[in-house]
Amino acid sequence: MEKRLKHYLEFYKNLSQKNLSPEEVESISKEMLIQIGFFQHERLIHLIVTVLFAILTVMTLFACLLIIQPVLFALELLLLVLLVPYIRHYYILENGTQQLYEYYDEIRAKK
Numbered sequence: 001m002e003k004r005l006k007h008y009l010e011f012y013k014n015l016s017q018k019n020l021s022p023e024e025v026e027s028i029s030k031e032m033l034i035q036i037g038f039f040q041h042e043r044l045i046h047l048i049v050t051v052l053f054a055i056l057t058v059m060t061l062f063a064c065l066l067i068i069q070p071v072l073f074a075l076e077l078l079l080l081v082l083l084v085p086y087i088r089h090y091y092i093l094e095n096g097t098q099q100l101y102e103y104y105d106e107i108r109a110k111k
Contacts, residue, residue: 001042001089001093002089002092002093005039005092005093005096005097006096008035008039008100009096009099009100009103012032012100012103012104012107013103015028015103015107016103016106016107019110020107020110025107025108025110028107029104029107029108032100032103032104032107033104035100036097036100036101036104039093039096039097039100040097042093043090043093043094043097046086046089046090046093047090049086050083050086050087050089050090053079053082053083053086054083056079057076057079057080057083060072060075060076060079061076064076
């Protein structure tokens, strides 16, 4: 998904710098809204997964503090190691989608 988002960011960045006819602006705007919708959906799903994963991590941390078991410590470590990439991925999706909004506004301003 990150590769796809970067591709669209580069594509729309180049389009926002071009002089476009009103028909091109309308066509590109419709396509952008579809792509933004896809990325918004992806962002929502990853937000839900990331938050649930963070809750599990915190709950496991509390369990580790209350019940001293090596298995719980191993689980906590695993959850922490996996939480970092989830947060990174969500960060990229969030910022990329926000950038798509800016490109959309720039292109629509040319109308």
